[in-house]
Amino acid sequence: MSIKILIVDDEVLLQTLMQQRFRHKIRTGEYEFRFALSGRQALDSIRENTDIDVVLLDINMPDISGLALLAQLPDLLPLSQVVMVSAYGDLNNIRLAMNRGAFDFVMKPINFQDLETTIDKTARYVSQLRESVHTKAVAELKARFFDNITHEFRTPLSLILAPVDALLQNTQHDNRTRHSLLTIRQNGRQLLHLINQLLDLTKLEAGSLPIIELRGDVILFVTQVVDSFRVIAEQKELALFFSTDTAGHEVLFDGDKWEKILKNLLSNALKFTSPGGWVSVTCQLQPDRVVLTISDSGIGIPAEHLPHIFDRFYQVVTSLTRSYEGSGIGLALANELTRQLGGTVSVESTPAVGTTFIVALPVRPLPETATLENPQLVSADTEPWLFTRESAEDDDADAAKPLILLVEDNSELLAFIAESLTGLYRVLTATNGRDALDIAQRELPDVVVTDVMMPELDGYQLTRHLKNNPTTDHICVVLLTARSAPASRREGLAEGADDYLTKPFDLDELRLRLRNLISRQHKLRAFFERQMGSLLLEEKADETPPVTAREAFLTKLNKIIEANLDDSNFRAETMADEVCMSIRTLTRKLTMLTGISPGRLVRTYRLRRAIDLLRQGHPIAETAYMVGFENPSYFTRAFKEIYQKTPSEYLAVNEHLS
Numbered sequence: 001m002s003i004k005i006l007i008v009d010d011e012v013l014l015q016t017l018m019q020q021r022f023r024h025k026i027r028t029g030e031y032e033f034r035f036a037l038s039g040r041q042a043l044d045s046i047r048e049n050t051d052i053d054v055v056l057l058d059i060n061m062p063d064i065s066g067l068a069l070l071a072q073l074p075d076l077l078p079l080s081q082v083v084m085v086s087a088y089g090d091l092n093n094i095r096l097a098m099n100r101g102a103f104d105f106v107m108k109p110i111n112f113q114d115l116e117t118t119i120d121k122t123a124r125y126v127s128q129l130r131e132s133v134h135t136k137a138v139a140e141l142k143a144r145f146f147d148n149i150t151h152e153f154r155t156p157l158s159l160i161l162a163p164v165d166a167l168l169q170n171t172q173h174d175n176r177t178r179h180s181l182l183t184i185r186q187n188g189r190q191l192l193h194l195i196n197q198l199l200d201l202t203k204l205e206a207g208s209l210p211i212i213e214l215r216g217d218v219i220l221f222v223t224q225v226v227d228s229f230r231v232i233a234e235q236k237e238l239a240l241f242f243s244t245d246t247a248g249h250e251v252l253f254d255g256d257k258w259e260k261i262l263k264n265l266l267s268n269a270l271k272f273t274s275p276g277g278w279v280s281v282t283c284q285l286q287p288d289r290v291v292l293t294i295s296d297s298g299i300g301i302p303a304e305h306l307p308h309i310f311d312r313f314y315q316v317v318t319s320l321t322r323s324y325e326g327s328g329i330g331l332a333l334a335n336e337l338t339r340q341l342g343g344t345v346s347v348e349s350t351p352a353v354g355t356t357f358i359v360a361l362p363v364r365p366l367p368e369t370a371t372l373e374n375p376q377l378v379s380a381d382t383e384p385w386l387f388t389r390e391s392a393e394d395d396d397a398d399a400a401k402p403l404i405l406l407v408e409d410n411s412e413l414l415a416f417i418a419e420s421l422t423g424l425y426r427v428l429t430a431t432n433g434r435d436a437l438d439i440a441q442r443e444l445p446d447v448v449v450t451d452v453m454m455p456e457l458d459g460y461q462l463t464r465h466l467k468n469n470p471t472t473d474h475i476c477v478v479l480l481t482a483r484s485a486p487a488s489r490r491e492g493l494a495e496g497a498d499d500y501l502t503k504p505f506d507l508d509e510l511r512l513r514l515r516n517l518i519s520r521q522h523k524l525r526a527f528f529e530r531q532m533g534s535l536l537l538e539e540k541a542d543e544t545p546p547v548t549a550r551e552a553f554l555t556k557l558n559k560i561i562e563a564n565l566d567d568s569n570f571r572a573e574t575m576a577d578e579v580c581m582s583i584r585t586l587t588r589k590l591t592m593l594t595g596i597s598p599g600r601l602v603r604t605y606r607l608r609r610a611i612d613l614l615r616q617g618h619p620i621a622e623t624a625y626m627v628g629f630e631n632p633s634y635f636t637r638a639f640k641e642i643y644q645k646t647p648s649e650y651l652a653v654n655e656h657l658s
């Protein structure tokens with residue numbers, strides 16, 4: 001490949017000189033020269049030939065100086081380099097040129113030997129530069145393609161798994177059909193797992209796998225992950241030992257990533273240990289970290305492979321390992337996730353004796369407890385790791401999204417539905433009805449989407465509990481079920497379910513139904529907000545929409561406030577006590593129903609009643625006391641805040657109207 005050199009110099013003779021001096025290289029095609037006698041000519045030449053590798057640029061030229069032209073070149077020839085040609089004693093200009101990005105310089109009168117070395121060196125650099133730019137572009141393209149294709153695989157796979165799960169719920173299949181379905185499910189899940197791991201790696205690389213720290217009992221968490229391997233250990237006839245500090249210690253940690261790390265290490269330990277062997281996990285809680293030690297009595301890893309096992313797609317391939325399935329992604333992912341969390345992972349291994357991985361993962365102490373008055377912090381005391389976000393950047397935007405509780409005992413399907421809803425909603429998940437009920441009572445989601453067939457408490461029972469409890473009776477319930485018979489649909493609706501979807505269902509349909517339910521809730525909330533000035537429900541007569549549970553609840557609250565109208569010590573907290581709810585629950589429920597907090601409801605009610613009393617002729621100061629304001633001037637201010645008029649202005653206008 002020839003080196004294309006543009007010489008920009010107003011010295012006409014230089015052209016002949018160069019052609020003479022480098023005639024061999026020109027003839028063999030190594031060098032290809034173009035000449036420009038001025039800055040302007042150089043610009044024309046560059047516009048015509050963008051493939052120039054090296055520009056030899058004179059500093060002193062009549063129209064555009066070499067320095068001015070140099071400043072324009074990065075835009076015009078981003079992948080070329082410039083060598084300045086300068087007279088002796090022009091050190092200042094050379095310094096300037098180098099600062100503006102010139103690659104090198106030569107002095108006039110030109111030493112052609114030196115020039116040749118400089119041109120070759122510059123051309124080499126240009127070619128490396130182009131290569132690395134090209135490699136980077138290809139890598140980016142690959143990553144994007146990879147990311148897209150992985151996503152493309154994941155959705156149909158999940159949609160294969162969902163109906164297979166639904167089919168497997170039918171107990172009437174003969175053994176062969178059942179076996180085939182189980183094979184489809186097992187392999188489908190394996191593929192999905194692999195794809196999820198790949199996707200995690202790409203996300204990690206792109207920096208788009210944020211750390212989401214949640215509040216939870218870290219020891220309990222690790223215990224549960226280890227316990228989830230007990231069945232596999234038993235099937236493989238392996239002893240699984242676990243020793244840990246006692247549970248009961250709540251901290252902030254990214255459970256999702258911890259789970260991935262621990263599961264990868266544990267499944268390797270089980271995979272590479274033969275029946276009759278053992279796997280042990282110890283978990284030590286230190287003030288700022290948890291140290292997990294995962295040991296096995298398995299085949300071990302030869303010393304020469306140890307430095308590479310955290311590399312992507314690396315597998316120790318020996319006659320021993322060949323029989324194990326795998327892809328070489330697990331450890332790379334575990335290692336990169338650990339690094340992202342600020343932890344460390346190390347390994348020791350002796351072939352035929354066993355392997356020990358030691359992972360140290362940082363944990364953070366809980367922040368000061370959130371104040372009860374702030375409804376946006378309602379999820380701050382959720383217990384399990386799955387649910388709350390502590391460090392998401394978009395917390396505010398997130399808090400405004402409706403809260404959905406998904407209940408589904410198939411954790412894969414659960415993850416899939418949850419994932420498909422997360423952009424639009426905040427999603428909580430539970431795998432059985434009992435947990436779901438706890439979470440619903442604590443978090444008061446906008447909608448509960450629940451499977452019907454579940455262990456512990458089925459979907460119908462869950463609906464009944466939710467709809468018969470004054471704390472949760474306003475929450476919309478959508479039932480998901482494989483049973484499409486009208487009788488079972490009626491059964492669900494009889495329990496008070498708001499909507500019904502038959503599995504396998506279309507995700508778009510679920511999204512649509514959720515959108516409708518939530519927009520209905522929003523409309524109601526807006527309606528109540530508009531009614532804020534007249535929250536005395538009995539006065540609303542005909543315009544009241546058919547929302548019995550809500551109305552009953554608001555009427556109840558109004559009655560309580562009415563009974564305490566003149567008690568200036570009566571607060572939202574007292575009202576919460578009277579309806580047997582915590583202030584936090586009452587705040588959440590009332591905000592969802594009406595868009596206002598309990599404190600505001602009390603105040604609005606008092607001021608609404610003040611109007612009645614003023615109209616009945618009670619003097620302003622007396623009215624203030626009658627509606628629980630100790631200080632009449634504070635009453636006047638509060639009144640004006642809501643009605644934009646002082647009580648006397650209000651009365652004057654009213655008298656004028658009547």
Ligand code: ADP
Pocket residue numbers: 264268269272296298299300301309314315316317321325326327328329330331332355
């Ligand atoms: P995979 O298990 O899918 O092959 P990993 O990245 O999890 O991929 O592991 C990479 C390789 O490291 C494995 O293929 C295996 O050769 C080796 N390895 C990992 N963990 C162990 C272990 N506990 N005992 C023996 N070899 C292991």
